[in-house]
Amino acid sequence: MNDERKEWLSRSPDEALSKKLGIIAWVLTAVVLVLVGLMRRPELRIALPNGWSFAFLPPVHAVLNSLVAIALVVAVVAVKQGKIALHQKAIFAAMGLSVAFLLCYVAYHFTTEETRYAGTGAMRSVYFFLLITHVVLAGVSLPAILFTFIAGWTNRFAAHRRLSKWVFPMWLYVAVTGPICYLMLRPYYA
Numbered sequence: 001m002n003d004e005r006k007e008w009l010s011r012s013p014d015e016a017l018s019k020k021l022g023i024i025a026w027v028l029t030a031v032v033l034v035l036v037g038l039m040r041r042p043e044l045r046i047a048l049p050n051g052w053s054f055a056f057l058p059p060v061h062a063v064l065n066s067l068v069a070i071a072l073v074v075a076v077v078a079v080k081q082g083k084i085a086l087h088q089k090a091i092f093a094a095m096g097l098s099v100a101f102l103l104c105y106v107a108y109h110f111t112t113e114e115t116r117y118a119g120t121g122a123m124r125s126v127y128f129f130l131l132i133t134h135v136v137l138a139g140v141s142l143p144a145i146l147f148t149f150i151a152g153w154t155n156r157f158a159a160h161r162r163l164s165k166w167v168f169p170m171w172l173y174v175a176v177t178g179p180i181c182y183l184m185l186r187p188y189y190a
């Protein structure tokens with residue numbers, strides 16, 4: 001085991017902080033899920049000032065998700081090589097990019113009419129399969145990502161490893177299918 005990993009694993013777990021952060025994670029999850037549920041309601045749409053538009057945001061969403069996917073792959077490669085500091089930086093990047101995505105996504109959907117997929121045939125089925133699995137896994141992965149992060153942050157490494165084995169592929173799937181769904185929907189944006 002390399003020195004960086006050994007030093008990191010020697011740290012004592014902070015169970016009290018983990019419990020406090022766990023409460024915050026559940027509150028954040030609830031707030032995000034409520035916001036995502038509310039943003040689809042046309043009567044809650046926020047009118048932007050004349051000349052303003054968030055129509056530029058969908059490709060930004062795709063870029064942010066793509067960058068999250070890259071950061072996640074870097075994080076996994078780094079931890080497998082025992083480069084814990086790089087792993088941490090990559091996870092912080094993935095978390096920050098995900099927060100930026102979420103803020104942009106909510107801003108867009110609270111202010112802009114939803115674009116509907118108009119494709120037909122097999123591609124329609126592919127699009128809706130990807131979209132539905134993307135949305136469901138995004139909702140499920142949010143608290144899982146937060147609790148995996150908290151486990152690592154509070155030195156609960158066994159829990160971090162156990163959670164990350166199933167959270168990583170789920171988060172990566174969400175990060176990759178987001179841009180794919182955008183590219184499939186792109187011809188139908190106004």
